[in-house]
Amino acid sequence: MIRRRKIAEALFKLLSLSALALAIGTLVLLFGALMVDGLGRLDWQFLTSFPSRRASQAGILPAMVGSTLVMLVTACVGIPIGVAAGIYLEEYARRTWLTELIEVTVTNLAGVPSIIFGLLALGLFVYTLGLGPSILTAGLTLALLILPVVIVTTREAIRAIPVHIREAAFALGATKWQTVSDHVLPYSAAGILTGVILALSRAIGETAPIVTIGALTFIAFLPPAPVTSQPPYVSFEWLMSPFTVVPIQMFAWVSRPGEDFAANAAAAGLLLVGMTLVMNGLAIYVRYRMRKRVSW
Amino acid sequence: MFAIECASAYRGNSDVMTRPTDSASSDSAGRNEWPKPLKAETHELSFFYGHRQVLKRVSVPIAESNITALIGPSGCGKSTFLRCFNRMHDLYPGTRYEGAIVLHPDSRNVLGREVDPIEVRMRLAMVFQKPNPFPKSVYENVAYGLRVRGVRDRRVIDEKVEQALRSAALWEEVKDQLSALGTSLSGGQQQRLCIARALATDPELLLLDEPTSALDPIATGNIEELLQDLKRRVTILIVTHNMQQAARISDWTAFMYVGELVEFGPTKRLFTTPAKKQTEDYITGRFG
Numbered sequence: 066m067i068r069r070r071k072i073a074e075a076l077f078k079l080l081s082l083s084a085l086a087l088a089i090g091t092l093v094l095l096f097g098a099l100m101v102d103g104l105g106r107l108d109w110q111f112l113t114s115f116p117s118r119r120a121s122q123a124g125i126l127p128a129m130v131g132s133t134l135v136m137l138v139t140a141c142v143g144i145p146i147g148v149a150a151g152i153y154l155e156e157y158a159r160r161t162w163l164t165e166l167i168e169v170t171v172t173n174l175a176g177v178p179s180i181i182f183g184l185l186a187l188g189l190f191v192y193t194l195g196l197g198p199s200i201l202t203a204g205l206t207l208a209l210l211i212l213p214v215v216i217v218t219t220r221e222a223i224r225a226i227p228v229h230i231r232e233a234a235f236a237l238g239a240t241k242w243q244t245v246s247d248h249v250l251p252y253s254a255a256g257i258l259t260g261v262i263l264a265l266s267r268a269i270g271e272t273a274p275i276v277t278i279g280a281l282t283f284i285a286f287l288p289p290a291p292v293t294s295q296p297p298y299v300s301f302e303w304l305m306s307p308f309t310v311v312p313i314q315m316f317a318w319v320s321r322p323g324e325d326f327a328a329n330a331a332a333a334g335l336l337l338v339g340m341t342l343v344m345n346g347l348a349i350y351v352r353y354r355m356r357k358r359v360s361w
Numbered sequence: 362m363f364a365i366e367c368a369s370a371y372r373g374n375s376d377v378m379t380r381p382t383d384s385a386s387s388d389s390a391g392r393n394e395w396p397k398p399l400k401a402e403t404h405e406l407s408f409f410y411g412h413r414q415v416l417k418r419v420s421v422p423i424a425e426s427n428i429t430a431l432i433g434p435s436g437c438g439k440s441t442f443l444r445c446f447n448r449m450h451d452l453y454p455g456t457r458y459e460g461a462i463v464l465h466p467d468s469r470n471v472l473g474r475e476v477d478p479i480e481v482r483m484r485l486a487m488v489f490q491k492p493n494p495f496p497k498s499v500y501e502n503v504a505y506g507l508r509v510r511g512v513r514d515r516r517v518i519d520e521k522v523e524q525a526l527r528s529a530a531l532w533e534e535v536k537d538q539l540s541a542l543g544t545s546l547s548g549g550q551q552q553r554l555c556i557a558r559a560l561a562t563d564p565e566l567l568l569l570d571e572p573t574s575a576l577d578p579i580a581t582g583n584i585e586e587l588l589q590d591l592k593r594r595v596t597i598l599i600v601t602h603n604m605q606q607a608a609r610i611s612d613w614t615a616f617m618y619v620g621e622l623v624e625f626g627p628t629k630r631l632f633t634t635p636a637k638k639q640t641e642d643y644i645t646g647r648f649g
């Protein structure tokens with residue numbers, strides 16, 4: 066009897082183990098293939114060149130710059146709005162059917178396919194607001210995309226603060242805003258930041274919505290520099306510039322025939338994976354560092 | 362005098378409006394031995410969590426510069442009662458007060474509709490059951506009450522922080538580590554830090570909710586001693602379910618049972634010759 070149960074247990078263990086091995090093995094294999102194909106191509110020339118018809122001369126510079134700038138816009142728009150919305154919902158909003166509805170909507174928005182966001186952005190930003198297929202449009206689109214995630218993680222981070230800390234502040238005569246800005250925000254910053262970084266690292270690989278709003282696939286120039294030599298020394302022209310991003314560049318290369326372009330695509334893929342890993346690593350680091358300081 | 366004052370707190374509940382002039386429960390408050398002068402008093406204070414009534418017309422006087430202890434079995438509403446004083450319940454929806462809590466000398470009804478809970482919380486201070494320092498430095502913990510009140514002068518804050526830490530008998534232990542995290546102190550130190558934090562703003566009334574229940578006997582002894590010293594400067598209302606503690610440190614004791622005040626009186630008298638059978642049963646350990 067016990068033997069039979071033990072055998073069942075061993076079988077189940079074996080089964081789960083092989084499932085795990087299959088999953089991880091596939092990943093390692095994929096990544097390995099990417100390495101083999103792309104690592105040789107990943108050099109300085111590749112990072113600093115513009116796309117070209119000749120694979121060996123082509124580079125990823127505009128896509129890298131595009132991705133960076135789009136992320137910048139996304140972060141500047143998505144983070145403040147998302148965090149503010151999270152704080153509002155958690156700290157200020159009264160529980161009514163309306164907040165319940167908003168809550169459900171936000172949670173569900175996190176699961177909406179990203180191409181839907183692209184479609185929405187195409188109608189709203191590109192046509193209605195006339196922003197065109199620009200960096201601004203892409204940044205705003207991805208900001209919309211990460212908004213639900215930022216809101217949800219903000220709320221979770223805030224909720225992790227024990228009630229008695231909050232009550233201590235209120236008992237001293239603090240107003241709601243004093244409590245939020247002196248305690249709630251600082252103590253939940255690690256959690257919020259982690260969520261934000263993870264959201265951004267997801268956004269950086271997004272392709273569908275960016276394609277939908279009409280990003281270019283071949284671009285041989287950089288957006289105008291944000292700093293100029295004449296007063297007022299800063300320029301926001303780059304916001305309206307056409308652009309491409311790394312995943313789109315990668316897709317463009319993949320769809321071309323020939324071994325050489327495949328190597329370019331693999332190199333771009335490596336770069337993308339690398340950026341994502343770095344951001345995730347940063348998130349883990351931030352969480353670790355700040356967790357150590359804030360405890361109750 | 363305060364009957365007029367209190368009228369504003371009655372929120373049109375007929376049950377309260379028709380209050381008996383001298384019911385059995387207010388008799389048990391032992392008005393003939395009510396202390397003077399008063400720092401505060403509750404007048405037929407009732408409290409509701411939603412539809413659930415947890416306090417039933419509790420009238421207790423709080424003598425100035427004295428320690429008043431609130432005893433009673435678990436769940437009888439001691440914490441709930443204490444948290445009415447600084448309107449802590451306002452933070453949560455669905456709670457309701459009836460009756461009045463009058464703060465002297467200005468006879469302000471804390472529960473009055475025109476009274477902002479923040480105004481009340483600026484006058485009173487609270488120490489919680491579980492030490493709850495902020496995850497900030499020792500210094501910032503104590504200074505926070507002042508910062509909330511808009512004090513910016515570094516010298517004033519320094520002075521107040523030291524003063525408060527001395528009053529809480531913590532200064533000697535932490536004067537070299539003011540920038541250490543408050544949360545890194547020991548449990549007893551944390552609780553004294555919370556007392557210092559409460560004292561830094563010179564409260565008129567210090568509310569303590571079982572401040573020693575999470576501490577060992579030595580730390581408990583420290584804090585009891587501390588409270589004895591403090592009562593000269595600040596009126597203290599302390600909740601405890603430790604009867605020995607109440608007997609040791611308080612001047613007045615109120616015994617509550619399922620939301621009602623059973624008996625109030627001078628601690629010595631209440632513990633030696635309780636007027637009510639229930640009180641006697643409780644203090645002799647027959648229930649609770």
Ligand SMILES: Nc1ncnc2c1ncn2[C@@H]1O[C@H](COP(=O)(O)OP(=O)(O)OP(=O)(O)O)[C@@H](O)[C@H]1O
Nearest residue numbers: 410413415433434435436437438439440441442602
């Ligand atoms: N937030 C709440 N919602 C509903 N009921 C509550 C709430 N908090 C407390 N109660 C109820 O109110 C009653 C009094 O609780 P309270 O915490 O005041 O008791 P207590 O005398 O402080 O007990 P203890 O000695 O265990 O701390 C209890 O029956 C409790 O179940």
Ligand SMILES: [Mg+2]
Nearest residue numbers: 439440441570
């Ligand atoms: Mg309690």
